Structures are given as structure tokens and as C-alpha cells.
Amino acid sequence: MSETSNPSIVPPLAKSPLRPPFPKGGWGGFPTRADIVILLLALALVPYLYIHYWGNGAHGEQARILVGGKEFARVPLYKAQRLEVPGALGVSVLEIKDGKIRFIASPCRGKQCVHSGWLGLSGEFAACLPNRISAQVVGREPRFDAINF
Amino acid sequence: MSCSKPQPLYQEQLLALGALVDISIWGVEPEPAQQAADAVTEDFNRIHRTWHAWQESDLTRINAQLPGGAPFPVQADLMPLIGRAQELSRQSEGLFNPAIGKLIGLWGFHGDEPKGPPPDAAAVAALVAQHPNMDDLRLGRSRCPASRDTSRTLRYRSSLCVENNLLQSRNPAVQLDFGAIGQGYAVDVAIEHLRQLGIENAIVNASGDIRVIGKHGARPWRIGIRNPRGPGILASIEMQGDESIVTSGTYERFFEYDGQRYHHIIDPRSGYPARGLVSVTVLHSDAVTADAASTALLVAGLKDWRRIASNMGVKQAMLIDEQGTVYMDAVLARRMHFEIAPAPKVEITDTL
Numbered sequence: 001m002s003e004t005s006n007p008s009i010v011p012p013l014a015k016s017p018l019r020p021p022f023p024k025g026g027w028g029g030f031p032t033r034a035d036i037v038i039l040l041l042a043l044a045l046v047p048y049l050y051i052h053y054w055g056n057g058a059h060g061e062q063a064r065i066l067v068g069g070k071e072f073a074r075v076p077l078y079k080a081q082r083l084e085v086p087g088a089l090g091v092s093v094l095e096i097k098d099g100k101i102r103f104i105a106s107p108c109r110g111k112q113c114v115h116s117g118w119l120g121l122s123g124e125f126a127a128c129l130p131n132r133i134s135a136q137v138v139g140r141e142p143r144f145d146a147i148n149f
Numbered sequence: 150m151s152c153s154k155p156q157p158l159y160q161e162q163l164l165a166l167g168a169l170v171d172i173s174i175w176g177v178e179p180e181p182a183q184q185a186a187d188a189v190t191e192d193f194n195r196i197h198r199t200w201h202a203w204q205e206s207d208l209t210r211i212n213a214q215l216p217g218g219a220p221f222p223v224q225a226d227l228m229p230l231i232g233r234a235q236e237l238s239r240q241s242e243g244l245f246n247p248a249i250g251k252l253i254g255l256w257g258f259h260g261d262e263p264k265g266p267p268p269d270a271a272a273v274a275a276l277v278a279q280h281p282n283m284d285d286l287r288l289g290r291s292r293c294p295a296s297r298d299t300s301r302t303l304r305y306r307s308s309l310c311v312e313n314n315l316l317q318s319r320n321p322a323v324q325l326d327f328g329a330i331g332q333g334y335a336v337d338v339a340i341e342h343l344r345q346l347g348i349e350n351a352i353v354n355a356s357g358d359i360r361v362i363g364k365h366g367a368r369p370w371r372i373g374i375r376n377p378r379g380p381g382i383l384a385s386i387e388m389q390g391d392e393s394i395v396t397s398g399t400y401e402r403f404f405e406y407d408g409q410r411y412h413h414i415i416d417p418r419s420g421y422p423a424r425g426l427v428s429v430t431v432l433h434s435d436a437v438t439a440d441a442a443s444t445a446l447l448v449a450g451l452k453d454w455r456r457i458a459s460n461m462g463v464k465q466a467m468l469i470d471e472q473g474t475v476y477m478d479a480v481l482a483r484r485m486h487f488e489i490a491p492a493p494k495v496e497i498t499d500t501l
Contacts, residue, residue: 117380144373149357
């Protein structure tokens, strides 16, 4: 483990700038087609792994919909759909699109839930209290632990 | 795929006091966390049954007896909030006034779905002229004065007298409505209960009235403040230790009639919805003070808010006017992080 190195085993790069990067024939013709496929697959995984482990976890993954304080449904935000949720006054309609959710119709008069607009960040929520329906965005690491309003 | 440990965060939601209540508890095993959340849920339900202003409750029974003018007994456990409301009302120079239940009802806000039309101007003026108020109340110390002082300088002298769990109103216009502090009070009760159960890190959030204790593991709690003038989050702030944040906004409850919007925060001086500000956010150690102060500052407006805040012991507040300009003190300005681009116009005032 001596830190002094023997100069004789250092590759004489300066003297042979055209040295091939791989031993000629020694590694069996690297890279093969299979190597390239594996390499491409690994590269394709990089964005996913980046988002999963280092990405912006603030963007929610699911919406948790409560009716009367009880969980009515958990729906993924990646799948566009419309939900009709029956509440105390009638049906509230929610729309999911592009990783976000919003109320688009509700039988409450003030329509605060509709005015709340799109919710996409983990921790964001909107509620139609007269209809006793709420939607909360949940994700891995919430951007906010609570919303003040 | 993930090998990370499950987050030690327990969350529970419930509907009570006309609010969506969110309880977050950090760092406790799921079973005791759930027991604590259940206990807090019962607190909220009990407060709902006790203080509801228009559904059958202890408060509606009190209100039914107030116009009679004779002293009547009140449960001992109701007295602390009545006493605290008196004190906060006095500090706010009557701008936070939970004795104007009749006015709130006249405007149609004693219902789940206020719909208008606005009340007759003469009816509003008649109620305002009676000056129902909570100021100068004495709690179990001395006898209620025999007659009401009607001189102008003492306009906010007591019209209500609390003594040895007896309550008496000498103004038939007094009807109590704790809507402006009910949620803050419930949040304080809940946090106190969580502490008694050994919980050191938690958030209780009742429709945006928030109190935090401790931290979220290694970091502070992160609170988003909703944009009062549009969708999304306006700003964020980190909180830890023991601190409350409450916002009163004109967008919370309102009705529209003939193209005009009428909101629920009634100025007790005029009898009409307060004008000028869209929302007021107050930080304070306890949620009930923050709740009362946010209402009082919204009524006070840009001219008087600093004096009222100072009276109420408020050191950090943010006000947003109808044009979207943000006003806040220098201490809060250092903590607040705007989440919208471009950031709004901000006017920073001296430390409160």
C-alpha cells in the first residue's frame, strides 16, 4: 500500500498516443451488439433513477379523495380521467390530467374548490366542505407539510 | 424498488367545525399516533357540539338566554374561551367582536351556504347603533354594574358581565359567535392534548389555521400559504418549536348578489363587510390569538393595523390588499419565501 509508485509500470501514454483503448482481440470484440443494448438500457434508466432518487419529489404522485372525512379513493395523477364523487349535497366532478387534479364542478355555492384550480404539488389540497369532499395531492416528499389559507 | 425506510409521519384527516382538519404527527409509532389523533378528533367534535353558532349547541343555548338580561349559570368549562374572547376583543379595540352574532346572522352567514341578498340597510344600522360588544368584561371578580354607561368615550364598556360562572347581558343585541376564533381555539386545545400524550412533533391544521410543535425530523415544518388572489401557493415559510399561522381572507366565505361580492368578515363599526384588504396572515405562539388578530387586522385596514397588532402582542403579520400589494413587517419579510413569479409588490414596514 506504499504511496510511491514504480514508474516502470505506469503505461507510457506519452510515447504511444495511438494505443488502442482495448486489448486487440483479448476481450472478445467489445463492444458487442448485446453490450450496446445493455448500455442503452442503462442510459435509458438514468432519467428515471434521477427523478426517483434525486428528482423533485414535490410533484405529487397520487390524489387522496376524502368524502365525509373517510378515504373514498386514491387515484394516480399520471392517468388522465374524470371522477364523479357523490357527496352530501350532490356530485362533485374532479379532473386529473398531466400530473394534476382539480375540481371542475361542485354543488356548493361559493365554488371555492373550483376556484382553487389545479393541484399538483405534494401537500396541496382543495375541499368542497358543504359537499364534504376534499382532494389532497400526496407524494414521496411533500413540498409542504401543511397549507395555510 | 425503493429500499428507503417508511417515513415516521402519521397523518389523519377529519371534517369538524365546518373545516377540514389535518393532523400530522412525526416520530411516533403508528399505534400511539393513531390513538393521539383519535383523541384530538374527539376534541374537535366536542368543540363543534359546544360552540356551533347556528346548530343546536351550548352556545345557542347561551344565546337564547342572553337577551333576557338576567344572570344565568354557564358550564365552568365554557368560561375560559368567553374570558379570552373578551380580552382579545378589548385589545383589538372592538374590531374583533364576537358579540355581533346578530349581524353575522343578518348577513346570512349563519348557514352552510350563504346566498344573499344583502340585508336591509336600516336593519344593519339599527343593530350597529346598539353596539353589541364584549369589551370590559369582568370574570368572577366584581358585580356587574347596575346600568349601562352610554357615554361616547365609554362606548365599548361592558354590555356583558361574567361572574362566578354566571353570565349576564345588559344589551339585548348581544349574541355570541366565535366563528372568528373557534378553529384557532380548537387547534390550541388539540396541540395541548397532543403534548399531554407525549407528542413533541406535530401539526394541527384546521382549514388553514395551523399550529406546529417540534420539527419534521431533521428539518423544520414547511408551510405553504395559498394565493388569496388566484390558484396555487403564494409563499412558503419554515416553522418549528411552537408557533401558529392563521390567515383570514375575504375569499373564504362570501356570496355574490347583483354582481357584487359580500364576504363574511363584518366590520362591527359599519355593519358591512370590511373593505380594502383581501387577506391577513398572522404568526403568533397561540392559534387563538393569531385567529382573532387576523380578523381584527383585516377590519383595521392599512391605516390602523400596526397599532392593533401591537395591542394584541402580534409581532409578525402579512397583509394583502385588493391590488395584490403585500405589506409585512421586517421580521416576517426575512422568513417569507415567495413561490410565484414574478413575486408580488412588497412593502416592508418596521418591526412591530
